[in-house]
Amino acid sequence: MMKAERLAFEYIRRDEEGNVEGITRAVDDVDFDIAKGEFIAILGHNGSGKSTLAKHMNAILYPTEGTIYVDGKNTADEQYLWDIRQNAGMVFQNPDNQIIGQIVEEDVGFGPENMGVPTKEIWERVNESLKAVGMYEYRKASPNKLSGGQKQRVSIAGVIAMHPQCIILDEPTAMLDPSGRKEVLRAVRALNDVEKITIILITHYMEEVIHADRVFVMDKGRIEMQGTPEEIFSEVERLKELRLDVPQVTLLAYELQKKGIPLPKGILTTEQLVREMTRLYG
Amino acid sequence: MTMILDHVSHAYESGTAMQVMALDNISLVIPDGQFIGLIGHTGSGKSTLVQHLNGLLAPTSGNIYYDGRDIHDEDYPKKELRSKVGLVFQYPEHQLFEVDVFKDVCFGPKNLGLSQKEIELRAYEALKLVGIEDEYFYQSPFDLSGGQKRRVAIAGVLAMKPQVLILDEPTAGLDPKGRDEILKQIAALKAKTGITVILVSHSMEDVAEYVERLIVMNRGRVLYDDTPSAVFAHYEELEKIGLAAPQVTYVMNELAKAGFAVRTDVTTIEEACDEILRVVSSVPFE
Ligand SMILES: Nc1ncnc2c1ncn2[C@@H]1O[C@H](COP(=O)(O)OP(=O)(O)OP(=O)(O)O)[C@@H](O)[C@H]1O
Ligand SMILES: Nc1ncnc2c1ncn2[C@@H]1O[C@H](COP(=O)(O)OP(=O)(O)OP(=O)(O)O)[C@@H](O)[C@H]1O
Ligand SMILES: [Mg+2]
Ligand SMILES: [Mg+2]
Numbered sequence: 001m002m003k004a005e006r007l008a009f010e011y012i013r014r015d016e017e018g019n020v021e022g023i024t025r026a027v028d029d030v031d032f033d034i035a036k037g038e039f040i041a042i043l044g045h046n047g048s049g050k051s052t053l054a055k056h057m058n059a060i061l062y063p064t065e066g067t068i069y070v071d072g073k074n075t076a077d078e079q080y081l082w083d084i085r086q087n088a089g090m091v092f093q094n095p096d097n098q099i100i101g102q103i104v105e106e107d108v109g110f111g112p113e114n115m116g117v118p119t120k121e122i123w124e125r126v127n128e129s130l131k132a133v134g135m136y137e138y139r140k141a142s143p144n145k146l147s148g149g150q151k152q153r154v155s156i157a158g159v160i161a162m163h164p165q166c167i168i169l170d171e172p173t174a175m176l177d178p179s180g181r182k183e184v185l186r187a188v189r190a191l192n193d194v195e196k197i198t199i200i201l202i203t204h205y206m207e208e209v210i211h212a213d214r215v216f217v218m219d220k221g222r223i224e225m226q227g228t229p230e231e232i233f234s235e236v237e238r239l240k241e242l243r244l245d246v247p248q249v250t251l252l253a254y255e256l257q258k259k260g261i262p263l264p265k266g267i268l269t270t271e272q273l274v275r276e277m278t279r280l281y282g
Numbered sequence: 283m284t285m286i287l288d289h290v291s292h293a294y295e296s297g298t299a300m301q302v303m304a305l306d307n308i309s310l311v312i313p314d315g316q317f318i319g320l321i322g323h324t325g326s327g328k329s330t331l332v333q334h335l336n337g338l339l340a341p342t343s344g345n346i347y348y349d350g351r352d353i354h355d356e357d358y359p360k361k362e363l364r365s366k367v368g369l370v371f372q373y374p375e376h377q378l379f380e381v382d383v384f385k386d387v388c389f390g391p392k393n394l395g396l397s398q399k400e401i402e403l404r405a406y407e408a409l410k411l412v413g414i415e416d417e418y419f420y421q422s423p424f425d426l427s428g429g430q431k432r433r434v435a436i437a438g439v440l441a442m443k444p445q446v447l448i449l450d451e452p453t454a455g456l457d458p459k460g461r462d463e464i465l466k467q468i469a470a471l472k473a474k475t476g477i478t479v480i481l482v483s484h485s486m487e488d489v490a491e492y493v494e495r496l497i498v499m500n501r502g503r504v505l506y507d508d509t510p511s512a513v514f515a516h517y518e519e520l521e522k523i524g525l526a527a528p529q530v531t532y533v534m535n536e537l538a539k540a541g542f543a544v545r546t547d548v549t550t551i552e553e554a555c556d557e558i559l560r561v562v563s564s565v566p567f568e
Contacts, residue, residue, distance in 0.1 A: 011425070013421065013425065022421075044457070045429075045457040045459065045460070046427050046428070046429025046430055046433075046455075046456060046457045046460055047426075047427040047429065047430055048457075051427060051428065093428045093455060094373060094375065094428075096373060096375075142300075145294065145295075145300075145302070146325070149323075149324025149325065149484075150324050150325050171428065171455060174454040174455050175324070175372070175451065175454055175484070176324060176484060177321075177322070177323045177324050177484050177524045177525060178484065178486060178524065178525050178526035179323065179521070179524040179525070179526070180323075180324055180524065181484075204429075204455065204456065204457055204458060204461075206458065207529065240459070243457045243458065243459035243460065244457065244458050244459070245458035245459070247529065248487060248528065248529035248530050248533075248551060249529050249530070249533055251551055252530055252533060252551050252554055252555060252558075255551060255555045256555060256558060256559070259555070259559055261558075261559075261562065270529065270532050270533050270536050271536075273533060274533070274536045274537055274540050277537060277540070277542065277558075277562075278540050278541075280562075281542070281562055282540070282541065
């Protein structure tokens with residue numbers, strides 16, 4: 001579905017005369033191969049290159065070095081631009097920059113309309129996507145009057161309505177309350193499980209990645225670690241060095257282990273912890 | 283500076299068919315030096331409320347008093363208010379506009395009429411506090427990553443040395459280490475200078491860890507106003523209004539249900555760890 005080979009990207013800053021002032025190598029020698037229908041989560045400290053990498057996945061940015069293929073198509077090849085953008089939908093950190101419609105349902109219908117979807121189906125898609133993110137009651141509201149979290153759910157609905165093969169979400173839940181976060185993740189997982197849509201989820205909330213198939217951990221533009229959530233979250237100290245963390249329950253289990261309670265590594269959920277404690281002491 | 287909100291309501295688009303009651307009859311007393319958390323579902327009115335506290339929005343009814351004076355009286359020194367009550371906006375982009383990071387952070391203190399040296403000192407100090415390295419000082423704030431922008435926006439307000447520091451979701455978009463570092467720095471600043479801090483957050487874990495008083499908003503009203511552990515004891519009610527308790531609180535409740543004699547009013551990992559060890563240390567391994 002998506003494949004990167006020795007991918008690198010440099011931001012070049014220039015002064016008024018056009019002289020190079022500085023170069024930031026934001027993505028550095030990245031290789032990956034993501035299968036159709038996979039759920040990939042990307043973790044990494046601020047400035048580690050997550051957003052820059054994500055922007056290569058739907059041809060917003062093009063590699064300085066190396067190649068990235070989406071659905072077998074080289075993103076640097078202009079003739080595929082439209083295909084790639086249509087197949088890989090993107091949700092950004094800040095919903096303000098992605099909402100264009102004057103009314104919520106209009107905004108959500110914008111994508112499918114641009115794709116030439118028949119009117120009747122547009123409305124079906126709009127309604128189903130708004131329901132998926134819990135914003136159906138607001139379909140007649142004006143997006144610029146919604147609160148931060150509400151806006152973000154609308155922009156996610158806008159991408160879902162395009163029925164892309166792949167959705168890239170760049171910190172989609174950063175502004176949501178706990179229920180909103182749960183709803184969005186539930187919607188994202190359902191799209192992955194049921195529709196087999198490939199998911200790339202960038203987040204700073206460690207508990208959000210426990211359902212991913214694989215986790216990539218970025219540091220200084222590189223993919224430093226990758227593995228299943230169990231594997232990644234077993235490395236508590238390593239993650240802390242990379243400015244990351246583990247879910248609270250994983251950390252609690254880890255602290256208890258250090259105090260001599262023989263719990264297994266990589267506990268990710270409350271149920272697992274309670275089960276293990278019961279096995280030991282019940 | 284004691285802040286009193288007396289029956290404050292705020293309606294957007296007041297008097298039209300589109301009217302939204304964003305704040306509905308809120309009364310609160312905020313004494314000096316508290317570390318307050320403000321939580322609530324999206325759209326519950328948190329940002330509207332904090333914008334009232336620095337006078338950016340005015341109540342459609344009710345009054346706000348600082349040290350006994352109504353801040354919307356004509357002779358109230360508005361400019362002073364803005365410098366005393368610093369607000370970091372929810373979207374950092376809304377507060378970044380200068381050509382480079384350093385100038386951006388200088389903007390606030392400059393308006394206070396300080397000397398150039400003092401301005402730059404403060405900007406430097408604030409940028410260090412939020413963990414922005416020197417290499418970024420002369421870059422455009424718009425060329426930064428999401429988390430870096432957020433740090434610069436926070437630095438801009440810290441540099442004004444406000445008496446009341448309000449942070450509207452300051453840790454959204456920060457990496458876990460950055461989140462801890464910034465909240466620790468703010469807690470230390472508060473301990474050192476005795477300022478009031480109001481932290482708006484969607485992270486139940488963060489407020490549980492840092493604040494002494496937790497205000498819960500629901501549809502424009504204050505639903506709870508208590509210590510974090512007392513508030514999170516209502517976790518089932520919180521779930522009904524879009525919130526939750528910290529993950530450890532759920533762990534403790536589930537352990538209790540499974541027959542462990544643990545306390546359930548636990549909200550941080552440290553407490554949870556101690557409590558579990560206390561209970562199991564009396565039980566021999568099988
Ligand atoms: N438009 C730009 N011009 C110049 N440098 C940039 C630009 N955007 C990002 N950078 C730099 O590239 C690096 C990677 O940034 P990127 O936005 O990819 O990080 P990120 O991992 O998404 O971080 P965050 O978690 O804060 O969103 C950072 O050092 C950042 O300062
Ligand atoms: N400028 C505006 N015009 C009209 N209505 C608004 C405006 N700003 C906010 N609202 C509405 O007022 C209510 C409260 O919004 P507010 O932004 O204060 O919520 P919040 O608790 O900060 O939410 P979030 O957690 O999403 O940031 C919401 O219903 C919102 O849609
Ligand atoms: Mg980013
Ligand atoms: Mg808000």
